[in-house]
Amino acid sequence: MTANFYDELAPYYHLLYGDWDSAISSQGAALGALFIAQGVPLEGPVLDAACGIGTQTIGLLRQGFRVIASDISPGAIDRLKTELARQTLEADAYVDDLRTLAQVAPGSMAAVIACDNSLPHLLSDDQILQSLRSCYRCLRPNGIVLISVRDYAELERKNPDVRPYGLRRDANGNRFVAVQAWEWDGDQYDLRMYLTTESADGACKTLVVRSRYYAVSIARLRHLMVEAGFVNVERHDDVFFQPILMGRRK
Ligand SMILES: C[S@@+](CC[C@H](N)C(=O)[O-])C[C@H]1O[C@@H](n2cnc3c(N)ncnc32)[C@H](O)[C@@H]1O
Incomplete structure (x- = not known):
């Protein structure tokens, strides 16, 4: 259902924003500053594991980060590839499921992100935990996971x-x-x-x-991040257009 929804939405997705291009730049600047402050190097790599048509992927590329992009929606990945070509930017982009991240080598990522309320598409605590464990597995020691979600509470x-x-x-x-x-x-x-x-x-x-x-609460997500093994799990409310939860692999 989720892949189909985003496949159909992909051609229109940018129109949900008043100005998608400026949202790309401001989100990229906010995430980039956070990564620099947390010691994520520009060469990353950063995995955008729910990239959609590329709002954060393109934003981080504009900030000079090396980004790898994946999503469960083939239509969104195709649209992202078109946008990358149009903007002469480069990133590997492919279909993958957050629950398995089967195409990512263990311990290979400096950071993994899933932004704009992507995790709540997983309809149970078990599926969210499975996804968080996949993110953990992909990270290097000391690597960072960064999730942005609606505050349903x-x-x-x-x-x-x-x-x-x-x-x-x-x-x-x-x-x-x-x-x-x-x-x-x-x-x-x-x-x-x-x-x-x-x-x-x-x-x-x-x-x-x-x-x-x-409608998973941020408190519940935080608990699941700790259960998945993340340490230093922190909530940031004032750096992005949505609350962010960030944690580290030991
Ligand atoms: C609201 S969109 C956000 C997309 C992008 N991060 C942005 O801000 O433009 C949520 C994204 O999560 C992706 N998604 C949902 N469930 C997923 C899963 N199990 N694995 C990978 N991606 C998933 C959807 O396909 C969709 O592209």
């Missing part, structure tokens, strides 16, 4: 919860509007995204894509 649970994005223009000047609808089911919610494009002649097309999230 701070969120009022309206049911349904309807969340519009602003009005955008696509590359052809067509109007584009995206709306999220959340429907809660215990600690999980179904998310539908309605993607409507109106062309100059007034013709409208709406695509509906569906996914599901587990």
